Each structure stands twice: as structure tokens, then as C-alpha cells.
Amino acid sequence: MKIEDLLIVDPVDGEYTGSVKIGKGKIVDIRRYHCTPKAILMPGFVDVHTHGQYGIDTMSAKAENFEEWAKRNFEQGVTTFLPTTVSASFEDILKVEDALAKLPSSIAGLHLEGPFISKEKKGAQNPEHIISVTNGFEQILRYPVKIITAAPEIDGFNRLVGICRKKGIVVSIGHSMATYSVLRRAFEMGIDRITHFPNALSTLHHRELGVTGSGLYLDFNLEIIADGIHSVPEFVDFVYRVKGADRLMLVTDSISATGLENGIYELGGLKLELKGKRAELVESRSLAGSTLLFNDAVKNFRKFTNCSLKELSKVSSYNSLLSLGITGLGRIKEGYTANLALLNEDLTVLKTIFKGEEVYNK
Amino acid sequence: MKIEDLLIVDPVDGEYTGSVKIGKGKIVDIRRYHCTPKAILMPGFVDVHTHGQYGIDTMSAKAENFEEWAKRNFEQGVTTFLPTTVSASFEDILKVEDALAKLPSSIAGLHLEGPFISKEKKGAQNPEHIISVTNGFEQILRYPVKIITAAPEIDGFNRLVGICRKKGIVVSIGHSMATYSVLRRAFEMGIDRITHFPNALSTLHHRELGVTGSGLYLDFNLEIIADGIHSVPEFVDFVYRVKGADRLMLVTDSISATGLENGIYELGGLKLELKGKRAELVESRSLAGSTLLFNDAVKNFRKFTNCSLKELSKVSSYNSLLSLGITGLGRIKEGYTANLALLNEDLTVLKTIFKGEEVYNK
Structure with a gap:
């Protein structure tokens, strides 16, 4: 699973735009690039x-x-x-x-x-x-x-x-x-x-x-x-x-x-x-x-x-x-378990990902 | 009046050692130099x-x-x-x-x-x-x-x-x-x-x-x-x-x-x-x-x-x-009124200077 055009929010690294790739329940790759984000990605x-x-x-x-x-x-x-x-x-x-x-x-x-x-x-x-x-x-x-x-x-x-x-x-x-x-x-x-x-x-x-x-x-x-x-x-x-x-x-x-x-x-x-x-x-x-x-x-x-x-x-x-x-x-970082919440700009949960699987979709 | 070898304490400039010269009720000259201070000088x-x-x-x-x-x-x-x-x-x-x-x-x-x-x-x-x-x-x-x-x-x-x-x-x-x-x-x-x-x-x-x-x-x-x-x-x-x-x-x-x-x-x-x-x-x-x-x-x-x-x-x-x-x-700075308290290291007042005059000496 790859999610593109995100505002990624990490408690240590802070906020930046880019994409997140998930494999075998973990975050395997993060790319930073400039974009107008379509959603906010936070740790679950x-x-x-x-x-x-x-x-x-x-x-x-x-x-x-x-x-x-x-x-x-x-x-x-x-x-x-x-x-x-x-x-x-x-x-x-x-x-x-x-x-x-x-x-x-x-x-x-x-x-x-x-x-x-x-x-x-x-x-x-x-x-x-x-x-x-x-x-x-x-x-x-x-x-x-x-x-x-x-x-x-x-x-x-x-x-x-x-x-x-x-x-x-x-x-x-x-x-x-x-x-x-x-x-x-x-x-x-x-x-x-x-x-x-x-x-x-x-x-x-x-x-x-x-x-x-x-x-x-x-x-x-x-x-x-x-x-x-x-x-x-x-x-x-x-x-x-x-x-x-x-x-x-x-x-x-x-x-x-x-x-x-x-x-x-x-x-x-x-x-x-x-x-x-x-x-x-x-x-x-x-x-x-x-x-x-x-x-x-x-x-x-x-x-x-x-x-x-x-x-x-x-x-x-x-x-x-x-x-x-x-x-x-609790972090959005390579190697961490992909427990994630995807939010809109009002901070309403749109999707929840648990161990790399989509477990909720609004 | 000139007071030598002071730890000068100013609310804006902070703490430093040096001397203070007083004339006509005001602080007229401050010199910064390294010394072992004999007293602490604070605004009255x-x-x-x-x-x-x-x-x-x-x-x-x-x-x-x-x-x-x-x-x-x-x-x-x-x-x-x-x-x-x-x-x-x-x-x-x-x-x-x-x-x-x-x-x-x-x-x-x-x-x-x-x-x-x-x-x-x-x-x-x-x-x-x-x-x-x-x-x-x-x-x-x-x-x-x-x-x-x-x-x-x-x-x-x-x-x-x-x-x-x-x-x-x-x-x-x-x-x-x-x-x-x-x-x-x-x-x-x-x-x-x-x-x-x-x-x-x-x-x-x-x-x-x-x-x-x-x-x-x-x-x-x-x-x-x-x-x-x-x-x-x-x-x-x-x-x-x-x-x-x-x-x-x-x-x-x-x-x-x-x-x-x-x-x-x-x-x-x-x-x-x-x-x-x-x-x-x-x-x-x-x-x-x-x-x-x-x-x-x-x-x-x-x-x-x-x-x-x-x-x-x-x-x-x-x-x-x-x-x-x-x-x-309220400041130790050239041009300010010389209202000053001279203290020992326990912060006991040793001398008080009011408008450039010594008004108390312990």
C-alpha cells in the first residue's frame, strides 16, 4: 500500500508533505516532496x-x-x-x-x-x-x-x-x-x-x-x-x-x-x-x-x-x-508498525490503518 | 564616587564584573573588566x-x-x-x-x-x-x-x-x-x-x-x-x-x-x-x-x-x-539615576545609594 500526497505528522520529526509506503504491516518507505496534501497522516x-x-x-x-x-x-x-x-x-x-x-x-x-x-x-x-x-x-x-x-x-x-x-x-x-x-x-x-x-x-x-x-x-x-x-x-x-x-x-x-x-x-x-x-x-x-x-x-x-x-x-x-x-x-518512520489515522483538515478520521491493513474507511 | 570590582546586575544586560562611576546623582560611566567581585551591585x-x-x-x-x-x-x-x-x-x-x-x-x-x-x-x-x-x-x-x-x-x-x-x-x-x-x-x-x-x-x-x-x-x-x-x-x-x-x-x-x-x-x-x-x-x-x-x-x-x-x-x-x-x-546603565543597592554574596544589603548619595552603610 502506498499513500500519496500527505501531510505527514510525526511526534519527533514534525510536519512535512510526501508519501508513505506500507508493507508487511510496517512503514517501509517515506518520500518527502512538495505537494498540496490531500489528507493528514498521524500515528494511530x-x-x-x-x-x-x-x-x-x-x-x-x-x-x-x-x-x-x-x-x-x-x-x-x-x-x-x-x-x-x-x-x-x-x-x-x-x-x-x-x-x-x-x-x-x-x-x-x-x-x-x-x-x-x-x-x-x-x-x-x-x-x-x-x-x-x-x-x-x-x-x-x-x-x-x-x-x-x-x-x-x-x-x-x-x-x-x-x-x-x-x-x-x-x-x-x-x-x-x-x-x-x-x-x-x-x-x-x-x-x-x-x-x-x-x-x-x-x-x-x-x-x-x-x-x-x-x-x-x-x-x-x-x-x-x-x-x-x-x-x-x-x-x-x-x-x-x-x-x-x-x-x-x-x-x-x-x-x-x-x-x-x-x-x-x-x-x-x-x-x-x-x-x-x-x-x-x-x-x-x-x-x-x-x-x-x-x-x-x-x-x-x-x-x-x-x-x-x-x-x-x-x-x-x-x-x-x-x-x-x-x-x-506511535511514529511515522521507516520500520515502525503501520498504525495510522488518515484525517481531513477538520481532523475527522477518514481511514484507519492497523498493522498495515485498512480497518476503517469513513 | 567610583565603586570598583563589582558584580554588576542589570535587568536587561545581565550580570558582569566591572566598576561604576557616579556623578551628579547619575551613573556616568561603567567599565567592564575581569575581577573577583567584592560586592554585588543591583538597582535599588x-x-x-x-x-x-x-x-x-x-x-x-x-x-x-x-x-x-x-x-x-x-x-x-x-x-x-x-x-x-x-x-x-x-x-x-x-x-x-x-x-x-x-x-x-x-x-x-x-x-x-x-x-x-x-x-x-x-x-x-x-x-x-x-x-x-x-x-x-x-x-x-x-x-x-x-x-x-x-x-x-x-x-x-x-x-x-x-x-x-x-x-x-x-x-x-x-x-x-x-x-x-x-x-x-x-x-x-x-x-x-x-x-x-x-x-x-x-x-x-x-x-x-x-x-x-x-x-x-x-x-x-x-x-x-x-x-x-x-x-x-x-x-x-x-x-x-x-x-x-x-x-x-x-x-x-x-x-x-x-x-x-x-x-x-x-x-x-x-x-x-x-x-x-x-x-x-x-x-x-x-x-x-x-x-x-x-x-x-x-x-x-x-x-x-x-x-x-x-x-x-x-x-x-x-x-x-x-x-x-x-x-x-531601575537599571545600571549610563544616564540612569544612581539608585543602587550594594549587597554581599548572601544578598544582605551593605550600602544603599540614593540619587548618587550613600544613604545607608551597614
Whole structure:
């Protein structure tokens, strides 16, 4: 396959026009030449935090649902993603891990969001299942878990980090009331990412930075939900200006009701109401995850920040892969896997290529 | 007068070694040469927000007290300052203006902090005297007023800005609960500074930036009290990293009890308790201004941020002068007024030179 007359966007080499030739699932040749590009070619998008969409929910999905989800995500240009759990019993979390035993190839693993988080910052998580690091916690830390979101102030956090390090699981700080000194210690231990910043995190104060202030001040990588609801556009732009494009990772945090009609749905045993693009818990009126589709996250971030396309390829793909330690993906460069999103000038996904095969055509 | 073997620090030209010759109150010649400097020479410091020190209070000071205050400030390297009022009746504010009719030459004018501010963010101001922009407000906006701190959300703010603009008075946003949209409008009207950031301002939230978030996000110049009490050191460093040294202005916000012993004092008719370096209102336990001396503000800022000396000369002098539109001061350059602070390597003021005369020698 050869695609001609492209605006090629690489997170390292930047933007240039030319053609890309694909063979045996990889990018085999890139030619640079002057042309009026017919489309934008970016590395396929990566969503490391998503609970579901179109009625599929990580917590109840069967193997075939994950397959279906992967296909749905191709429509969004997403070629790598991590289904994400909510706080639940070990038994229920183990069931999800079993259901994902045979990973569809665009699923890079599982993101456990909880249960070792702060009850005070539960967000839309069911407090019944929120616990500290108790005996037997290791059993849920097995294949295919890639990320676990935990609060650094909970009892046993250091033990959790020790086990995760041995197993190659990335610890991400989230749902946390931690102070600056706790965050600083965690950062110095090598924990370098924060989940859906700044949602469900202690706020910035000038006499206690909290997780929000520490995330901005220290060199953390931040997941961000660019729906304009979880944070207003000017906050997203502010974070972009403070942190720069190298430290941000777009995520959807989408729930199973994403893409469905308004109504009452369920999230981790709690009732939620979907109204327009807003999902709230019925009882507390807390935001209950997003209904964001990844292609919209990409468009929004560009609109909110006026970032370059090169930067957009970092926040939509490259940085998340780096954070997971995944190599060989996320660049448009000879030898890299041909996971690609072809976009029009409005950044709408026209085609998605996965391992060199066209898997979506608008 | 000629001073040899200096580390000369200029906010524009940066740091270099050499000598400075002074004649008729001005810097007349600068020689650059390699040497081991015996002292650091910086532009004299500027404190645009100070309520008093050593028992002197702007609100009750007589002409001779202002003279004494100016002398005391030379000990701190301060060669330009603005005594600052608190919210009070027009009558009392007019009395202060009268007492300052003949300005001691290191006083560049008066800073009115209030009375057109937010009662919700009164800080240590007496709420009895906090008002919106009422009939007759113009009468207090006369010589020698240079700055007025006001809340942009109060009724009549636009009228206030209009009058101030005509009279050459700088409007500074402070003691405010304003939202991002109000701040943005103010910024677009040309208001570009914020008083003692982020104290007595609405806090940052990701769905409403408030004055704190807007001050960081938009291109405002920020006064900052670097005592480690009004904001923790890491917050000061965070603000420095976000805004850069060009947008920060050190102020003391010092009260009359500054430099005095622990005890009960008064501030704008309210009782305050001084304990160590902390001054609190007795009733509410709000911070009641600082007990910071300017030389300590300079040392603290350097310690908190590890900024360069060039940057330190910006935040301690140059930026505040720019913000007031004062030219011919604040640089070490031929033709500039010789207002200078000579410091040792710990940044302790050894000598102060004012209009070419040595006015302090440690």
C-alpha cells in the first residue's frame, strides 16, 4: 500500500508533505516532496483510559465485546487502548482479567482504576469497593494489567509500588487527596503520571499545592479529558501552556453509555444519567466519566490550545505509548508498525490503518 | 564616587564584573573588566505595596513619619516605595493624601488598597469601609495616588477605570472573587496587574479559573509576598516557573508592626496579633499583612526559585517601575539615576545609594 500526497505528522520529526509506503504491516518507505496534501497522516491514536462505549462496559464485557470495542475504536482512529475497570471486588476484577486473557490486538492491556484510592475523592466510583492495600492485593496485579491508578496516601502504597515494579505495571496517581509532600515522595520514587488530571484530585492552594498543584509543578505526565466538561477549555489550555505537549496524554474516560441515547445507565453498580454529553451519578450529581469519543478529544484539544499537529501527535499517541514503555509504535518512520489515522483538515478520521491493513474507511 | 570590582546586575544586560562611576546623582560611566567581585551591585529595590513598618502606619503617618520610613527603607536597599492604605472612609484616605502632599523623594506616590473591593475577599480589611464605586469616588483619586487596588466585579468598576486612566492612576486587581470571564474582560481593557497574588483572590478550579487561575493563565503582572507564609515556597517557585521573572513583582505588604516585638497591634481599626513573623487578625485569624522586610523578600525569592541575579533585579525593582510607568530608574546603565543597592554574596544589603548619595552603610 502506498499513500500519496500527505501531510505527514510525526511526534519527533514534525510536519512535512510526501508519501508513505506500507508493507508487511510496517512503514517501509517515506518520500518527502512538495505537494498540496490531500489528507493528514498521524500515528494511530492511543486511549489508555476508557471504561467503555456503545453499551460495552469493561466490567461486564466478554471476549467478543472487547473485539467489537476494538472495531468501534478504529472509527475513532484509535489503534491502541486500555479498557479500564472501576473499583470492584477482587473477584469481579479477576473476571475482567480472565475475559481479556486473549487480547484483541489493539488492546495493549488493562487499566485498573482503583480499588486502592481515596474515598474522599471517589468521583463516580462505588465507595463500597474502595479499600487500602490489603492482604492478597497482589492477586489482581497480573496479566493483562498495564496500569493501576492508586492514591499515594493510602496505607500500603509503597508495597503496591514494589509489586507493580516487579511485574512491569505502571502506577498512576489518581482519586487522591494527597499533599505536596506525599506527591513529591511518590515522584522521587519514580511514579511519574497522574490519572485524569485534575479530576478527583485535591485542588491547588497557595499554602498546600495538593495533587493539582503538584501535578502542574513537578514533572508529572498528566492524563487529560478534553471534553470541555471535566475541565473548561481555558483550563486545558492553561495546563498545556504550563506543562507543554510532552507531558500530556489525551484520554476519553468514556463510559459504556458513550454513543448511546439519553437515559439512565449503570456504572460500577451506581445509577447514572446521560443528558447530552454530560453523564452524572443520579444520587450525588458527580460527573460519572465522560461520553467523549477519541476523535473529538483530538479536535477539542487542538481547538482549546491551538497546538501544532506535531504536538497533537504527542498528546494523542506518542506520550501515552512512552508512558507504557511500548516501542515500535506511535511514529511515522521507516520500520515502525503501520498504525495510522488518515484525517481531513477538520481532523475527522477518514481511514484507519492497523498493522498495515485498512480497518476503517469513513 | 567610583565603586570598583563589582558584580554588576542589570535587568536587561545581565550580570558582569566591572566598576561604576557616579556623578551628579547619575551613573556616568561603567567599565567592564575581569575581577573577583567584592560586592554585588543591583538597582535599588522597589516596594509598591507596604502598609508600614517600625510602628509607622500609612493610615496615621504624618509627614515626618514618611521621612523616617523612607530612611528605614534605605536599610533594606529600597529606593522607591508606595505607602499603601487600607479600606477606610474617604475622609481618612484624603487625610493620608494630605499628609503625603510633600513626597519624600524615595516615595513615588500612594497605593490605595480598597475601598472598592470584594467583601467576600476582604482579607484583613475592615468590611465596614468596603464599598462599591459610589458617588464622589473621584475625590480620593488625586495626587499622590499611583495605584488603586480594586475588584473588577464590583459595581462601577468600569467608571473607576475610566477616571483612573484619565488621571494616570494604575488599576490593580485585588481582593476579588471575580470569574475568568470578568478577568478576561478586565485584561482586554488594559488592566494588567494583580495585587498580592494569590492572596485574597478566588482560587483556581478546573471548571472556573477564578482570579488565581486567570492570573496564571493570562498575561497579568503579579505582586507576590515572598515570606513563605502567605504562600509556601513551592507555590512561589511554581508561579515563577509558570509566569517567568518578567511578570512578577516582589512586595512586602508589611504592616506597622513589622520590625517590632510580639504583641497586639492595630490594622485599619482591627486588632491583630504578631507572633514571630506571623501577623493574624485576632477575631478571624486571617493573615493580616506581612512582617516581611524587603531585603528578606529578595533573599527568599532567590532561595525559593534559584532564579538568576538578573531575574532577581527584575522582580525586585525593574518590573514594578515598568508597571508604574517610571523611567530613568531601575537599571545600571549610563544616564540612569544612581539608585543602587550594594549587597554581599548572601544578598544582605551593605550600602544603599540614593540619587548618587550613600544613604545607608551597614
